[in-house]
Amino acid sequence: MRLIITFLIICLLGCSAKEKMIDTNNDGQKLYYEKCNGCHRLYNKTEYEPKKWKEIMHVMKKKSHLTDDEERMIIKYLTE
Ligand code: HEC
Numbered sequence: 046m047r048l049i050i051t052f053l054i055i056c057l058l059g060c061s062a063k064e065k066m067i068d069t070n071n072d073g074q075k076l077y078y079e080k081c082n083g084c085h086r087l088y089n090k091t092e093y094e095p096k097k098w099k100e101i102m103h104v105m106k107k108k109s110h111l112t113d114d115e116e117r118m119i120i121k122y123l124t125e
Pocket residue numbers: 077080081082083084085088101102105106108109111119
């Protein structure tokens with residue numbers, strides 16, 4: 046019984062740590078893959094200069110109905 050509980054705790058910790066890593070580190074990337082893939086291919090982040098990405102995102106934000114936060118996270122991912 047003890048063993049099972051220990052196992053469950055380790056699993057919970059492991060899973061939540063993984064969850065958190067995705068949320069904090071890859072939010073922009075995750076959003077990019079989720080939101081920008083519906084109408085055209087996913088452009089490579091190296092295809093445009095950071096300045097151009099900001100202009101494009103201004104337009105695509107409206108097309109994808111992003112919030113300001115989502116826009117910021119995607120720009121961060123695309124321009125870093
Ligand atoms: C509702 C459909 C739609 C969604 C969602 C969408 N796009 Fe687009 N996107 C378009 C269309 C249509 C074009 C090409 C025509 C134009 O430039 O308006 C385009 C063009 C582009 C281009 C090329 C622009 C250029 O000047 O070469 C990029 C880069 C791009 N989109 C990025 C994104 C990103 C990043 C997202 C997610 C935030 C996104 N798109 C979401 C419809 C969409």
